[in-house]
Amino acid sequence: MKTRDKILDTSLELFNEKGYGNVGNREIARYLNISPGNLSYHFSKKEDILIHLLNEFRDNNSNYYNVYHQGVPSLDAFLGLMKNIFHSQYKFRGVYIGNQFVQMDVASSGQFDYVQNASARLENFRQIFTDLVAHDYLKASESGIDFLVSFISLFGRFWIQEVFLLQTENDEEKIIRHYLKILKKQLSMFATKKGKKSIKKFSLKNFIA
Amino acid sequence: MKTRDKILDTSLELFNEKGYGNVGNREIARYLNISPGNLSYHFSKKEDILIHLLNEFRDNNSNYYNVYHQGVPSLDAFLGLMKNIFHSQYKFRGVYIGNQFVQMDVASSGQFDYVQNASARLENFRQIFTDLVAHDYLKASESGIDFLVSFISLFGRFWIQEVFLLQTENDEEKIIRHYLKILKKQLSMFATKKGKKSIKKFSLKNFIA
DNA sequence: GTCTATACAAGGATAGAC
DNA sequence: GTCTATCCTTGTATAGAC
DSSP states (O other): OOHHHHHHHHHHHHHHHHOGGGOOHHHHHHHHTOOHHHHHHHOSSHHHHHHHHHHHHHHHHHHHHHHHHHSOOOHHHHHHHHHHHHHHHHHTHHHHHHHHHHHHHHOSTTHHHHHHHHHHHHHHHHHHHHHHHHTTSBOOOHHHHHHHHHHHHHHHHHHHHHHHHHOOOOOHHHHHHHHHHHHHHHHHTTBOHHHHHHHHHHHHHHTOO | OOHHHHHHHHHHHHHHHHOGGGOOHHHHHHHHTOOHHHHHHHOSSHHHHHHHHHHHHHHHHHHHHHHHHHSOOOHHHHHHHHHHHHHHHHHTHHHHHHHHHHHHHHSSSSHHHHHHHHHHHHHHHHHHHHHHHHTTSBOOOHHHHHHHHHHHHHHHHHHHHHHHHHOOOOOHHHHHHHHHHHHHHHHHTTBOHHHHHHHHHHHHHHTOO
16 A cells, blocks of 8 residues: 555545644654655645545535436435445544634635535525426425525534544444434425435335434 | 733634634734733633633523523524524634634543533423424424424534634624524424424514515 | 754644743 | 743745665
């Protein structure tokens, strides 16, 4: 395994464990038995490591979205998509959360990418919900869709922060089932008969009460 | 005005503007024309400033909660409570978000306070919703209340982060109206006839569509 | 191309003079 | 109560060995 890849692996591990802000360059180097300068050679800034891991995370998610869009829309499939995304966010929690804080701190430079990305994400969700209405899984007016988009945006972005802020549970499966249950409940308020059946199907497959 | 108070004022201003992590001790001192050592005399750690401002923030909110609990429960009053809390969170955004950052990083020491506080907050919300059901403003089963508590917990904690992460708007009134609208919509899904009327009353008073 | 050693800047923290 | 001097840690940059 190349040093570069080892750096990325170890960094993610440390970020997940201790939080991005609490992991120093020297610590990563020490873990890998290389010199801090060597780390500098591969990634000139600490933020570069974050960015590379973040790209990995984004590629991961893009795949999940693509799979969803290639299939026939349904609430079952949508909840499956979100389940995959949640696991991905969990796996990359250190960089995902770290990035939000970096973005928040910077607050102006380089921000453009993040904001643009976020707005594309919103449009994507709007499309998904609109399709689900068209396919008779959801029954929602324009303002209902607005609400769902706002909800999924905030909920999907911050559930993982809540987990690590409150630290009341650390079984990944259990945690994600909890948040899927909330999402399920929210969607069921807009679900048609067909929609409710589709949600039920997902629940049974995934052992969600 | 005592130096100590000037430090708190200026720090909040700077934290709000640039983010807690981007404001240095030397910068605060420079702004006040005092020496970094003098700052250290008043607050030995940077985190101490954060903690003091945070207590101010908490006292603020406790007041709002007390006022609510002294009155007769209603959805109108509850939305009024949340409006006050939102403005308070906005005013202290730098320390509120900064604290989440610190809590996340620490992830073990001093965490107890935060977790305990958060769990008390949840119980409080559960009580509020239960009362609103008892007073015929909401119609919700046990699991419906669970949902509402989960929702308000995540939503109420992170809406302000979303605002400063996306940076698409910076008119405080407008922003808070937006989030109140979402909250209103969520509550209206559980509202009785009496509840909907109470929500309407709040909307009219506060110019929310 | 890959790495070590080393230096430098900036920020937080502290001891002690006045 | 105020301030200076100083220390330690962390991010970052680079000269030069292999």
